[in-house]
Ligand SMILES: Cc1cc2nc3c(=O)[nH]c(=O)nc-3n(C[C@H](O)[C@H](O)[C@H](O)COP(=O)(O)OP(=O)(O)OC[C@H]3O[C@@H](n4cnc5c(N)ncnc54)[C@H](O)[C@@H]3O)c2cc1C
């Protein structure tokens with residue numbers, strides 16, 4: 001690990017001010033991703049600003065929903081009564097990720113900002129445009145079984161790994177952030193970016209902006225929801241494909257469907273074609289299959305991940321069936 005200065009910020013303003021003084025610094029939350037990246041020499045901050053004392057750990061009811069503190073742990077969030085009651089989909093998605101020990105350390109803000117698990121990104125002997133812009137993409141012609149089938153570019157074919165964020169996408173979460181003298185809210189759909197010609201940029205945060213909370217509005221699919229994750233082993237593995245679904249039903253008619261797919265793109269992939277098709281339709285397996293086929297028609301597989309097309313289709317249909325049962 002490279003040498004770095006360590007400071008412990010006393011509050012949000014102090015953390016932001018410290019970063020403003022040194023834009024080579026990195027915020028440290030649970031450390032479960034940042035420390036690995038630093039040990040592998042992928043992240044090389046010359047200063048680490050610990051967020052452990054700044055608060056932002058509260059989960060509370062708001063006028064129309066629930067606010068999740070950015071520094072609340074994934075374990076606290078998944079098990080919190082407000083989350084279990086109003087957003088069971090989010091609880092299930094968080095608990096599908098990592099292991100109990102990692103979820104105890106991992107925070108909501110850190111989870112949103114975790115970096116891709118592309119093995120070439122972690123291997124500093126390999127070309128990687130995300131780690132070193134302009135160096136090339138080893139995955140493009142390499143072993144790209146885990147990689148994207150939607151939204152990739154000739155610069156990067158990596159996928160975004162978070163389970164929690166796939167549920168947050170379906171829930172249309174809003175991310176509150178603070179910068180040097182400014183505050184803003186970023187819609188979940190705009191938070192993560194496709195790689196385009198700048199794969200080094202994962203999200204729309206400006207340098208030094210701090211996530212303070214994740215805001216969720218109450219929805220009408222407390223009963224009809226599902227999170228289905230397909231992976232190589234049943235624990236401690238990232239998704240090959242995952243699907244989060246929320247359905248609003250009137251008897252057997254779908255009033256609205258919210259669907260996001262994980263493991264297939266550089267950001268949570270909202271299945272907008274499937275959502276549009278299902279609106280107003282009967283909740284039947286035939287319609288679920290048609291919706292899945294429509295969504296997957298635009299997929300562009302790489303040399304080793306053609307299988308993700310059928311896997312996504314089948315997972316989407318399964319998730320819709322689970323959601324329908326309620
Ligand atoms: C073995 C292993 C298996 C895993 N399996 C899964 C899995 O199956 N599914 C899954 O979803 N995840 C999985 N994870 C990833 C894990 O969920 C993330 O590492 C964790 O959520 C990151 O949170 P953290 O608080 O530890 O972030 P950190 O490592 O502290 O930070 C991550 C990044 O976010 C930045 N940051 C943190 N908080 C803020 C903030 N409030 N504002 C601005 N920037 C901030 C940091 O500067 C850093 O760049 C796994 C991790 C490991 C090590």
Ligand code: SF4
Pocket residue numbers: 116118119120121127128129130131136137138139140155156157158199
């Ligand atoms: S897919 Fe992206 S992260 Fe992986 S090697 Fe290519 S540029 Fe790097």
